[in-house]
Amino acid sequence: MDRLPDTELVLVPGGTLITDTPEEGRALAMLMARHTIHNIQPDLDVLKEGRKTYASDPDSLIASSQVIAIEFQTIAAANNYWRKA
Amino acid sequence: MDRLPDTELVLVPGGTLITDTPEEGRALAMLMARHTIHNIQPDLDVLKEGRKTYASDPDSLIASSQVIAIEFQTIAAANNYWRKA
């Protein structure tokens, strides 16, 4: 097993939901989703195999984008939607 | 690999969740969902192949529309539902 480094297992990278911009918030949403999966499956070899499948399967891509949308709801609310930004 | 241009990879096009109208907010929801997928799979050839499948599969279309609905929840809340618009 090629175990991911610990930095890839941090659940909330940066330790906060607050970001300066929507763009950074969205990037955090993607990162948090990915790190959740790293915590469930920390074997890089398995993850790489899986990527071959899901990254070219439209339904998997749609499902992935839904997870990001849900994570982003939380982050956007945390930042009051960056209304004054 | 035919990599998407950088403009297609911006996570929050325009850099804000605030829009003038619900119509523009909805368009942003669609754009954000699409750009998330671009970030997961930036190869245009793979995306074009996928489109052939999902765009004529009712279940994929329903799943896609659900992602847009979720993105729109966030954008609509950010804009206080355009109540005075």
Add this chain to the structure above:
Amino acid sequence: MDRLPDTELVLVPGGTLITDTPEEGRALAMLMARHTIHNIQPDLDVLKEGRKTYASDPDSLIASSQVIAIEFQTIAAANNYWRKA
């Protein structure tokens, strides 16, 4: 390709999330979900083919009803749940 007319592609028909009654809000939820799909797949022939499948498949019907439920959450919140109506 038998392209849908432009009216079928408006993302937020009526241009507002505010409706007089819950019934109208629910109808708007259905319309918005449908028009999202029209924007992803504007070919009426493909949509008609898809309908044959999903409209008699219980799982597709359940999935469709979930999208409407999510859209309605947004519209109901926008209208403060029509509490005084």
Add this chain to the structure above:
Amino acid sequence: MDRLPDTELVLVPGGTLITDTPEEGRALAMLMARHTIHNIQPDLDVLKEGRKTYASDPDSLIASSQVIAIEFQTIAAANNYWRKA
């Protein structure tokens, strides 16, 4: 085609999201979800056929219960969670 009567097509039966009790709110959630499906598929024969399948398929039952959970979120919020009830 054995078309459902109009009463089965009302999107928000009773015309309001406000109910006296959580129990009634939950019943409304079930009714609204069902009537959405009636609007997508108003042919009673097709619905009856579908029921044979989904009502004994655990995954379909789980998916159905999720739709009810989402509808109920909206109705519970509309009623301020019946906190004083």
Add this chain to the structure above:
Amino acid sequence: MDRLPDTELVLVPGGTLITDTPEEGRALAMLMARHTIHNIQPDLDVLKEGRKTYASDPDSLIASSQVIAIEFQTIAAANNYWRKA
């Protein structure tokens, strides 16, 4: 048909979303999800058959846990997240 007793069909057991603790709120979430399914399929024999399948299928278990998560969102909000508890 071995019909479930009426107590298994109550949609909101206890008649309120308010609970003393998060633990009880979570238990209510599980109960409400289960009773929704009982209302769609009240035949105990069919439910027992289904359980054999879904309780050992990881995807069904994940789907079930998602329904509980959604129900719990509502109950937690109703209880102001038991912040003072």
Add this chain to the structure above:
Amino acid sequence: MDRLPDTELVLVPGGTLITDTPEEGRALAMLMARHTIHNIQPDLDVLKEGRKTYASDPDSLIASSQVIAIEFQTIAAANNYWRKA
């Protein structure tokens, strides 16, 4: 049957949704999701078998990450998004 110990069946480990940091909140989200599944399927042997399947199936991993995202929405709201943390 190799039944899980009672500690693995606590629905809200720690008895509160309040945590000091987002990282701990996220860990709680994962724990709550897992314990829900333990309550539905308390047989460790069955769970171990299931893990072999879902932990290397990208779609199952995506579905799992979605459940965590939903649980985290609740916990983040409970903690006012750790805005002052």
